[in-house]
Amino acid sequence: MYESYLDETHTAIRESVRTFVKREVEPYLDEWEDAELFPREIYTKAAEAGFLALGYPEQYGGVECDYFHRLVQAEEFCKAGSLGLVAGLFSLNIALPPILAVGSEEQKQRFIPPVLAGEKIAALGITEPNTGSDVANIQTTAVRVGNHYVVNGAKTFITSGCRADYVTTAVRTGGPGHEGVSLLVIESSTPGFTVANKIRKMGWNASDTAELSFVDCRVPVENLLGGEGQGFQAIMHNFMDERLSMAVMGYACAELAYELTLDYARQREAFGRPLTGFQVSRHKLVDMATQVQVAKSFCYAVAARIQAGDMPITEVSMAKNFACDVADKVCYEAVQLHGGYGYAREYTVERLYRDTRILSLGGGTTEIMKEIIAKYLGI
Ligand SMILES: Cc1cc2nc3c(=O)[nH]c(=O)nc-3n(C[C@H](O)[C@H](O)[C@H](O)COP(=O)(O)OP(=O)(O)OC[C@H]3O[C@@H](n4cnc5c(N)ncnc54)[C@H](O)[C@@H]3O)c2cc1C
Known part of the structure; x- marks a missing residue:
């Protein structure tokens, strides 16, 4: 079904992620989840x-590839069974694209190679304590004084924020609304930058999630991405990739939950027969498989359009909503079919159930996706 999109180069990436996960992740994952952090050396x-x-240009230390190479890599990392690991390890993929899209050559050379080399950690700071969905209303200010912007405000829910070296940060340099929004790369070593809190969460436990504070934080004007007022557009453009990535996380986790549950249901006996011997269990498994296939097929079709150079904003929003909803439903049934064991920490479906809940909230909630879809459909 998906083979037409893929060739042996995609299979090679899948295999190399599998080998990496088996060697470097699987033996330690439970420990990292309990510690609520994976070690920095994993970067x-x-x-x-x-x-x-x-997926990044060679001149900045990247390896160029097509959209499906990244998609397959993401799918396979999700199969490790911890979205916290995926979100933390790959926070660069929401932090660097705005630098790549609107940054100067000097900024690209300065910020991108150390992150791709695993030496520095990058995060994206948009959300604030008083505004998440309404991005145009961010309140963190950046006032130009000579060769610096003086930044004051706060960000919250910032993935990798506790140990990020650079935070691609949305700030207000102008008046109200989206036209006043700019993007600044703020280095965590800047005086006035502090990690105010490490947020404890329902899931994504292996990743750190921070509340950040900026008090008279003096950021060189050379760290402004694009011009003043160009931040909002860059943020919106960045969301497209992030949203499809979250859809990929959704169906990949749902697929894993289905596979684990099928294995379990074949082995677990009740009333003298395996769970698959009950029609109701078989039907649940069939519904799970069907939902995964439909979500995955749609995401592949949307990815193919992006690969062809389109900007399918409506379809990306639909893919996010559909795949994340599938993840919720499939992981719910996975826990249900595991019975009490589905509620136990030692079973992966327990973590998948918690880890997937964020997908319909982060990167734009289900409701915001519906508003976008309604707008583009002219409803
Ligand atoms: C684990 C985790 C990691 C995250 N990582 C990052 C990160 O790295 N960087 C970052 O910047 N942010 C990050 N976020 C923040 C995330 O993107 C926001 O939580 C999300 O955008 C929602 O914003 P909010 O929490 O302020 O909710 P709100 O905007 O307050 O929304 C609350 C509810 O109201 C609904 N609502 C709001 N507006 C409307 C509307 N117009 N119509 C209908 N319903 C509406 C929403 O759908 C939601 O159900 C992360 C969040 C979490 C939990």
């Missing part, structure tokens, strides 16, 4: 294996 190991660089 360098992932970089050495070429995973961080995939």
